[in-house]
Amino acid sequence: MGLTVETAEKDHAVVRMTVRDEMVNGFGITHGGMIFAFADSCFALTCNDPDADGSTITVASGVDVNFLAPTTAGQSLIAEGRLVSRAGRSGVYDITVTTEDGAVVAVFRGRSRTIPNPAAR
Template sequence: MSDTGIDAPLMHPILRNDYAAKWLGIEVLKVADGHATISMELRQEMLNGFGIAHGGMIFALADTAFAMSCNPHTGSTDTITVAAGVDINFLKPGIPGRTLTAVANRRQQSGRSGIYDIQILQSVPGAEDEVLAEFRGRSRTIPKRP
């Protein structure tokens, strides 16, 4: 573990105490201003009664990428950026054992409000990744609570 308390080679400060992201097994692939790419393997305990990805698991992955893309990867001492609202569209079923990747990008920022698009991809053996879902987040920057 580094002296910052972050125990992964590539991490984001908001994940330091994010136990849900740890349980999901999220791996940070890339972080930059207004961008985050993360992934996780779709495990059996993440499936619904139909044997496909529970929508909440896909949403949680997208929401984590959203949070990482709208908060500075260098950290902030005075503000946090949170979700003001989101929409998600599920396009295909998530298949157990596949890797899901969320790619988040800021589309627009105006004052304390922002719009972010997150595409959730699913690995396909022997083929290109396919789009599993599309997520749009609306953010709001607020003062950090003491």
């Protein structure tokens, strides 16, 4: 997808992506699946602490996404994720996708669950 990670820290991430020709649909606007995957990638970075010991991972247990404005090939998008609330092994995170000029393209709310890391067994 050509993502550039600008910030990846505990409970906060910022990622950039430039929309390419193959990312648009038949109407010439960015495919919703591409916007979803972009926001979901930011969500993964936001809810997984890069300084953790690796014994657990945090995964999506559900998401809601609202597409608010179209974008086209050549536009640069920014996804910023932040923790809303965490209780035990569950969390809620908001990811906002904007254009470079700050126009909101999509809002994504992710629900997470922290589980044992299967690779650490």
